[in-house]
Amino acid sequence: MATPDIQPPCLVILDHAGSRRERLASLKRLQALPALVGVPVVLLSRDSDIDSYSEAITAGVAAYLQRPVKAEDLLDVAKRLSGWTGSSEGTERRRRLRRPLLMRVEVGQKVPKGELIRVILNAQDASTHVALGGEVRWNAPTSPGFHQIGVRFTGTTALLAGKLLGFVSTGVT
Numbered sequence: 001m002a003t004p005d006i007q008p009p010c011l012v013i014l015d016h017a018g019s020r021r022e023r024l025a026s027l028k029r030l031q032a033l034p035a036l037v038g039v040p041v042v043l044l045s046r047d048s049d050i051d052s053y054s055e056a057i058t059a060g061v062a063a064y065l066q067r068p069v070k071a072e073d074l075l076d077v078a079k080r081l082s083g084w085t086g087s088s089e090g091t092e093r094r095r096r097l098r099r100p101l102l103m104r105v106e107v108g109q110k111v112p113k114g115e116l117i118r119v120i121l122n123a124q125d126a127s128t129h130v131a132l133g134g135e136v137r138w139n140a141p142t143s144p145g146f147h148q149i150g151v152r153f154t155g156t157t158a159l160l161a162g163k164l165l166g167f168v169s170t171g172v173t
Contacts (some may be wrong), residue, residue: 002104007035008035008039009036009039010038010039010040010081010082010083011039011040011041011042011078011081011082012030012036012040012041012042013041013042013044013059013074013078014026014027014030014042014043014044014158015044015067016043016044016045017046020045020047020051020055021136023024023043023045023056024055024059027041027056027059027060027061028045028147029061030112031059031060037127038154040060040062040063040081040082040155041060041061041062042062042063042064042065042074042077042078042081043056043061043063043064043065044065044066044067044069044074045064045065045066045067046066046067047066054118054131054133057133057156058116058117058118058131058134059133059135059156060116060133060135060154060155060157062081062155062156062157063077063081065077102137102150102151102152102153103119103134103150103151103153103161103165104148104149104150104151105119105148105149105151106142106146106147106148107146107147107148107149108125108145108146108147109147110139110141110147111136111138111139111147111149112140113136113137113138114135114136115135115136116133116134116135116136117133117134117135117136117151118131118132118133118134118137119132119148119151119166121165122144127147129143130164131164132153132157132160132161132164133153133157134151134153134154134157134161135152135154136149136150136151136152137149137150137151137152138150
């Protein structure tokens with residue numbers, strides 16, 4: 001973080017032994033660096049609870065691994081996220097581009113642009129307990145007491161949201 005003008009890496013591994021709040025603060029500082037925009041982040045943590053995992057995914061990490069991590073597991077995740085093919089030429093890389101997914105959501109209050117939020121999916125009678133993390137890209141008032149927001153999902157969350165919600169390219173989403 002001391003050198004904001006670095007050549008962008010293919011992957012960032014954040015191994016932070018502090019509290020959940022401290023880890024998320026470090027993650028935010030990393031994500032604020034222009035050179036790291038769009039670079040996948042792997043978070044290593046001792047916490048194994050669903051809230052830690054959910055908050056990390058909501059904050060934009062590409063993978064959450066519980067420490068101690070087996071070397072082969074970390075290597076497998078790093079290869080997948082960085083697009084490394086294992087060829088003998090160090091310059092040859094395959095990167096799978098993931099397009100962000102933008103979804104329109106109606107909410108009961110104005111949410112500022114740039115705010116990280118969770119979209120909790122509900123079924124007909126109850127919550128599905130599935131939360132998708134995203135960033136508010138725009139907001140606009142609709143009917144009295146309601147606002148529409150555009151939520152941008154990226155990386156794994158965009159893939160998951162697209163599969164769960166069955167998005168088709170309509171120009172609306």
